[in-house]
Structures are given as C-alpha cells and as structure tokens.
Amino acid sequence: MKILVCLSKVPDTTTxxxxxxxxxxxxxxxxxxxINPYDEWYALVRGLELKEANTGTVTTITVGGADTDPIxxxxxxxxxxxxxxxxxxxSDAYSTAFQIAEYAKDKAFDMILLGKxxxxxxxxxxxxxxxxxxxxxxxxxxxxxxxxxxKATIECDIxxxxxVLEVEGAFVLSAAKGMxxxxxxxxxxxxxxxxxxxxxxxxxxxxxxxxxxxxxxxPAKAGVxxxxxxxxxELVRLLHEEAKAI
Amino acid sequence: xxxxxxSNPNEGSxxxxxxxxxxxxxxxxxxxxxxxxxxxxxxxxxAEIAKLGAHGATVVHKAGSLETPDSGQLSKLIAxxxxxxxxxxxxxxxxxxxxxxxPRLSARLKAGLVTGANALPTTDGxxxxxxxxxxxxxxxxxxxxxxxxxxxxxxNSIPPENTGGTAQVQELAGDFGAKKVTVKETKKRTGTISLxxxxxxxxxxxxxxxxxxxxxxxxxxxxxxxxxxxxxxxADIGWRPHHEHVGQTGVAIRPNLYFAIGISGAxxxxxxxxxxxxxxxxxxxxxxxFFKAADYGVVGDAFQVVPKLTEALKAFKx
Numbered sequence: 326m327k328i329l330v331c332l333s334k335v336p337d338t339t340t341x342x343x344x345x346x347x348x349x350x351x352x353x354x355x356x357x358x359x360i361n362p363y364d365e366w367y368a369l370v371r372g373l374e375l376k377e378a379n380t381g382t383v384t385t386i387t388v389g390g391a392d393t394d395p396i397x398x399x400x401x402x403x404x405x406x407x408x409x410x411x412x413x414x415x416s417d418a419y420s421t422a423f424q425i426a427e428y429a430k431d432k433a434f435d436m437i438l439l440g441k442x443x444x445x446x447x448x449x450x451x452x453x454x455x456x457x458x459x460x461x462x463x464x465x466x467x468x469x470x471x472x473x474x475x476k477a478t479i480e481c482d483i484x485x486x487x488x489v490l491e492v493e494g495a496f497v498l499s500a501a502k503g504m505x506x507x508x509x510x511x512x513x514x515x516x517x518x519x520x521x522x523x524x525x526x527x528x529x530x531x532x533x534x535x536x537x538x539x540x541x542x543x544p545a546k547a548g549v550x551x552x553x554x555x556x557x558x559e560l561v562r563l564l565h566e567e568a569k570a571i
Numbered sequence: 572x573x574x575x576x577x578s579n580p581n582e583g584s585x586x587x588x589x590x591x592x593x594x595x596x597x598x599x600x601x602x603x604x605x606x607x608x609x610x611x612x613x614x615x616x617x618a619e620i621a622k623l624g625a626h627g628a629t630v631v632h633k634a635g636s637l638e639t640p641d642s643g644q645l646s647k648l649i650a651x652x653x654x655x656x657x658x659x660x661x662x663x664x665x666x667x668x669x670x671x672x673x674p675r676l677s678a679r680l681k682a683g684l685v686t687g688a689n690a691l692p693t694t695d696g697x698x699x700x701x702x703x704x705x706x707x708x709x710x711x712x713x714x715x716x717x718x719x720x721x722x723x724x725x726x727n728s729i730p731p732e733n734t735g736g737t738a739q740v741q742e743l744a745g746d747f748g749a750k751k752v753t754v755k756e757t758k759k760r761t762g763t764i765s766l767x768x769x770x771x772x773x774x775x776x777x778x779x780x781x782x783x784x785x786x787x788x789x790x791x792x793x794x795x796x797x798x799x800x801x802x803x804x805x806a807d808i809g810w811r812p813h814h815e816h817v818g819q820t821g822v823a824i825r826p827n828l829y830f831a832i833g834i835s836g837a838x839x840x841x842x843x844x845x846x847x848x849x850x851x852x853x854x855x856x857x858x859x860x861f862f863k864a865a866d867y868g869v870v871g872d873a874f875q876v877v878p879k880l881t882e883a884l885k886a887f888k889x
Contacts, residue, residue: 338819338839342708362820418684419677441670444706444819444842448686449665453642453674462751463642465671468813478755482814483667484581484768486759490640492752502821503813534683534717538699541710543845549852549862554871557883560851563867565887570771570828570849571795 326381326472328372329429331439331451332400333361333415334393338444344540351445351540360396363440365403366507367500371470372438373404374505379472381435382406386428388421390414394523401518402510408521413528416536418446422454423531430459434495436477441466441499449499456497464490468503574600575658576628577649578611579668584619586768588664588724590626590731595724596662597627597734598691603660606630610652610743612637612645617740624738626731630656632743641752642671646679651745653680665723666767673723682719689728706819706842726768727825727846766815769798771828774817774844776802778833778854778873782810787877788832794884800824802834818843833873836861853877 336342337357345352360369372383385400387393388411397408411424429437437456442449449465456463468487469480477492482501510518552560564571576596578589585593593609600607609628611620613635623631632652639645649672653661661676663669665687677684685700689710692700697714700722704711766772773792779785785799792799799815806816817824819839825846832853834840841864844850852865853876862868869876 336705338842340705341838342705344709366820418674419681422674422678446704446711447702447706447823449670450674450677450684450686453671454678456643457646457675457678460643463671463675464752465642466667481667483757484586484765485763486757488640488754489756489758490752491755494751496751502816534677534681535685535713535715538697538712538714540704541712543708543710546864546866549865549868551868551870554869554876555879557869557876557879558886560867560869560880561883561887564828564849564851568828568849568866571884571887 326376326379327432327434328376328381328383329434329437330364330369330372330383330385330405331425331437332364332369332385332387332396333443334358334387334389334396335361335443335445338362342542348539348541358396360399361440361443363442363444363500365400367502367504368438368440369400369403369405370505370508371500375470375472384409386411386425388413388415388424397523398518399510401521401523402514403508404514406521408523410523410525411528412525417533418448418450419454419535420531420533422451422458424528425451426455426458427529428526429455436495437497439499441501452497452499459497462492462496463498464492464496465499466501467498468501470498470504572659573605573656574603574607574660574662575649575653575656576607576609577661577663577669577672578609578623579664579666580611580613580615580619583614583616585622587731588666588726588768590622591726591729592662592664592724593623593626593628594732595691595729599660599662602691602694608632608652608656608658609738610649612648614638620740621737624736625733627734627736628738629736631738631740632656633740634743634745634747637747639750640754641750642668642675644747644750645672646675647747648743648745649676650679651747652743655743659719661721663723665725669723673721677721680719680721681717682721683715683717684721685713685715686723687725688722689725692722703846706823707845708842725825764796764798766798766800766817766822766824769824770826771795771797772800772824772826773797773830773832774800774802774834775805775832775873776834777804785811787881791830791877791881791884794881794888797828802840831861832877834861835859836864
C-alpha cells in the first residue's frame, strides 16, 4: 500500500495572531510552528495504521522552504518512511496543489491523505484540487477509513448523521476528527528520523490565482454584561429584548 | 457573462444555506450588471426549484437524472452549466458538498478560489473577497486574479432574501463522467439538531463534572430549540460524542446564540465559536477568559444557574 500524506506548517493553536507591514503579513515573531493538527493527528496517523496493518510505505509531502524541515522531521519521527519537500515558498492553494499533483501524477499512490483544512487559512482547498488535477475521487471530511479487497470504506459526518461511502481504486481523502488518535514520537523514532530520506525537489512553474491583500483583526467585544445568578428572568429579558436572540 | 450558483439539494430540498448562496449570487450578479443562474441536480420538486427563483435566480439548469455523492461528477455538472451560461463567477455554500466541489471546480476551470467568504465581493481595484482566517481569530481580504472565479459562502453570513422572482427551468444534459463513489449507508441521528446548521447552541464543559449531569443541558437546549455541543476535554474523555466538540480542532460554528456553560474559554475553543452573534457565558470563576469574549455573563454555579434559567425560559414562553 503506497500512501502519500500532505503536511502543512501552521502556527501553534495557542498563537496570538498579529500582523505586520501595514497588515499585509502574518507576524511570525516568537511563533511556534507545528504540523497542521488535522494533517498530523488524523491523516498521517491513519496512514501509518493502514501501512502497519497491510504493509507498504507512507511518504509525506510539503510545499515550503527549508524552514519547514523541522515539522517534516517530526512526521518522520512519528513513523513516516520518507519525506518530500517541494522547494518553493507556499503561495496560494492552487499553486500548492499543482506542485503536489505534479509530484504524485506518475507515482501510483493508492491514496493521498490530508487534513480537512489547515488551521491558519482554513481553506479546505488542496485535497479537492489535487483530486481534480489527478482525476481521482475525493472524499472530504472523513471520520473513518478502512481498506479491504481493494475497496475503501469511508465514513463521513453529514448534517444530522453519518454516511458510509465506498470507493474503488486510488482516491484523495481529507480527514476530520475521529479518524485516528494523536501519536507522540518516542526517542527511537526521533533518532531514526534523522537518517530517513527528506528529498528536496525543485518546484515546477505555476501562476497563483489568488493572493492575500491584507488582514484585519476582529473588532473587540464591547464588554460583557453581567447578570445576577439569582435573576435569570433578567437574562431571558435581555436575550429577548436587547440581543433579539430568543 | 453571468453568475452561476451551485444549489445542492439535501434529500430533495434546499437548506437555508443553499438559499443564502442564491441570494448572495443574485447580489453579486446585480453588482456586476448581469444575471444569476443556478444549477442543481437529482429529484427536486418544482416547488423547491421555485425557491431558487424566489431567491434571485433567473434561470435554473437542472440535471434531473443525475444522483451522485461524487464531487468529480458534480464539478463536471457545474462546469457544463457554467459553459452553457458563460459564467465567470461561480458560487456555492461552504458546506460539506461545497467544500469538496469548489476546489475541484477551481482546478478544472483554473479559476481562483476563495472558500468561506463572509461578505460580498468588491470590484474596486481588483476582485476582492473577505473571509475569516486563523480559525476566526482574524479576517483576510483575498484578491482573485484569474478571469474565472469561484467563491464558497460561509453559512449564516447573509440572510436569504425572498424577492418573489421566478426562474425559467432548463434541463441540462451532458457527460458528467463515471460515478466513482457510492453511498453504502446513511445513518441518521434522530431527535437532535445538526450542530453546523444550528441557530442556537448550548455547550458545556468540564465544569459539569460528569456525563450524568447533561440532562439539564439537554433540557435547556430542547426548550430553546438549540443543538448541544461540548468542549474538547469533554469529548476526549468520552463524556460526549466527538461530533459535538466545537473549537479549533473540532467543529467551527457561528450560531446566532451560543451558551457556554462550565467552559473556561481556552483560545482554541474560542476560535471555533467566536463567529457566534451573541455569546452567553455561565461560569463559577469570574476570571474565566471566556467572559472577555462574552456578551452576557453569569458568575455562578451551573448546577444552580441552569435550572433557574430553564424555569425563567419556561415562564417567558408561557
């Protein structure tokens, strides 16, 4: 089983978000970067579980500069066999997906896994784009994935329930919570990761289709209005008359 | 040129988010001085199709014989409709289907994509669209530089507007490719309100001390017609199912009313709920960070406050 897992580098979930250069750039000062949690906890770990149960390889792919190498090494420490970095600053989703599709197109991966979105741009774009570029089926927001007899059985949360889907042959899948449990790399994994291959590949030429012009922080809340815990009728009145929420 | 909206039917009818996308499409078309078309598929009644007309579509392209969960087929369907009406701007809802279809369509048409837009685009000095980023901790203004554009609209961003219009229906034929994904089973949870679509949400955290204490939360939720939700620790220790976990790594929601009961308000939790219009926090700890993000706060013990609130609501409803 040949599995490709896409990894994105994102700011840690506790990061206080700030912008510089006239609100055109994310302020990376003192920011801890991590593997996008959906990519790591769900896509990568489920890929490893499937490999362990069926034999095969898990390769990771990241589009980025050398500053992404530490998070790639972490994925190798968690258990990926080898890693690919397309040497290009990450631009828009289209150009990133194009790089991944160009790499994957002649490698016959059985599946390409990634998280349902990154926690920085919240795009949910790369998986569907890669699938279209490679003419593969795409299952988004999957919470379970099992393989048997060349068929993938996939569960997705739908409004008010779950749906079980079946796919034959290769596919692209974006993973949501429930797919797997986070793995903490152990010392043996960390040592082994140092000698695993991290292949740096030059980028292909592609024009981005979108760019971020500026960022804004949300306006501060006006401040909380405290209500006496013994006077819940007052809270109900405020929610009805003032907030018009009930 | 024209604007095309993908209207995805859910079991034969259009959800509020689909009508929001249609209203959004009609407004974009008006700003660009053109018409809003819609494309749909499968078994959809004339009465449902008429809703698309009422929400601003002048023409509805319908592939009645297509029934599929395969986003590959749906992207071919939308591309076929886009070619038929010469659409430069294609819109859909940023829901489950939209999240799969919009990126495929973007790649297929080499059309720049903005997902999760929360406002109308502006065309002064480039085609620009705003969207939440960093899980709602900030917003970005994105510029689409390609000639063709795809936008998915964040649900609950603009209200659907019934303008009383009617749409002409055109049967859409074409080759939408082979179906590569099949539905084996659909399991419905009965009696609960789906969290991502809920207009009101009652959420509780570790402050409730154990899963046996959720009865009062469920009672309050059912009285409000709200969905129930929980914080990450509560889902991780198995007190509540994972699909109820709201926050940065769970479900992001933006209801009109959000109750946070016994949740301290970690930054990751706030990221998933700060799009809510009105936030009410009930917590014993007056220093809980959630109070800073709240509109209304009650400093008190949930075990006393929630039953009182339920009584007050019952009295209010008479």
